[in-house]
Amino acid sequence: MDDSLLEKKEGFVDNDNEHTTWVEYWHEGELVHRSVHVELKKSVSSVVEAASFN
Amino acid sequence: MANTQAMTTSFMGELMTATHNFGTAPVRATGATDAFKAALYLASATMNAATTAYTVTGEVSGTGYSAGGVAVTFATPPTATNSSATAGVAFVTPSASITYTTVTLSTAFDAVLIYNSTQSNKAVSVHTFGSQTITAGTFTLTMPANTTSTALIRLATT
Numbered sequence: 664m665d666d667s668l669l670e671k672k673e674g675f676v677d678n679d680n681e682h683t684t685w686v687e688y689w690h691e692g693e694l695v696h697r698s699v700h701v702e703l704k705k706s707v708s709s710v711v712e713a714a715s716f717n
Numbered sequence: 718m719a720n721t722q723a724m725t726t727s728f729m730g731e732l733m734t735a736t737h738n739f740g741t742a743p744v745r746a747t748g749a750t751d752a753f754k755a756a757l758y759l760a761s762a763t764m765n766a767a768t769t770a771y772t773v774t775g776e777v778s779g780t781g782y783s784a785g786g787v788a789v790t791f792a793t794p795p796t797a798t799n800s801s802a803t804a805g806v807a808f809v810t811p812s813a814s815i816t817y818t819t820v821t822l823s824t825a826f827d828a829v830l831i832y833n834s835t836q837s838n839k840a841v842s843v844h845t846f847g848s849q850t851i852t853a854g855t856f857t858l859t860m861p862a863n864t865t866s867t868a869l870i871r872l873a874t875t
Contacts, residue, residue, distance in 0.1 A: 681846045686854075698854030703861055706808075707842045708871035713724040 669695070680705050726805030729872040730797025733807055743836050750794075751835035755815045755858070756786035758828040764843045771830060771838035779851075781820035789815055789831055798865050804875050808868030815858040822851045829858060831870075842870055 670689040675682070681701050688696040731737055735745075754771070758764050762775025773784055792812035799805040815829065827848040831841045849856065861867040 676847050683847055683849075685849075687852075694852050696854050697850060697852040698856070699849045699851060700857045700859065701846045701849070702859040703844055703846065703869065704867070706861065706866075706868055706871045707844065708873055710873055710875060711724050711729060712874060713722055715722055 721802040723803045724874045726797045726799045726807060726874070729805065729807035729874070730795050732872065733795035733809055733870075750791060751833050753789040753791060753811075753841065754786050754832055754834045754838075755789045756784075756830050756832070757782070757817070757822070757826045757856075758830060760825045760827040760848045762828065764828050764830055766843075768830065768840045768843060770840050771832040771834075777822050777824065777826045779820060779822040779824075780853075782817060782822060785834070786829075787815060787817060793863060796863075796868075800865070804873070806865045806871055806873040808863065808865060808871040810863035810869040811860050812863075814860065817851070817856040819853065820851050820856060821853055822849075822856070825850055844869070 668690055672687040672689065673685065675684045677683075681704055683699060683701045685697065685699045687694060728737065735742075756771055757777040758775050759777055764775065771785065776784060778784070789811045790813045791809060793810070795807055795809040797805060797807040825848040828843055828845045830843050833839045833841060860869055865871075
């Protein structure tokens with residue numbers, strides 16, 4: 664396929680949880696490629712503790 | 718000197734390597750690191766803290782995606798760091814991005830389950846992100862920095 668026939672679209676989302684970028688290629692109104700890169704920002708964590716006797 | 722009530726930070730790190738066993742231990746053929754995998758789940762699925770193991774229910778499907786997902790690499794062992802006499806954190810993060818190459822996933826998905834494929838596919842953690850689809854492309858999850866405050870999986874005392 665001639666790359667010049669493709670329309671490229673890009674975008675991103677950035678919030679507390681992730682920084683995400685995406686790229687799309689369209690051909691004659693049809694989505695032919697979409698890739699996504701998600702950078703996770705937030706941990707999953709558990710708080711643990713030792714109980715007191717008093 | 719004085720004593721201070723605390724969960725020891727070393728214990729938290731050792732939980733991550735199955736050093737302690739208060740119940741019935743799983744049978745381990747070796748002391749080698751377990752194998753972990755990452756499976757993607759549809760936005761309509763219900764993966765959460767109650768998830769106990771990998772399931773095909775709600776998992777994505779599509780060209781280039783194999784049920785069960787892809788391998789997750791933990792090249793760096795867990796770290797346990799004290800921050801005070803009462804507090805500390807044990808943490809671990811996959812050492813490489815999780816990548817699904819040349820896939821088509823047409824139904825929106827928004828979560829990844831990390832699970833232990835060596836130990837009966839038992840669940841480790843669920844991570845969510847904005848809903849996505851992939852068309853003949855690559856989906857990459859890049860890990861946060863492996864630090865006390867940002868590591869992907871953390872056990873902490875305060």
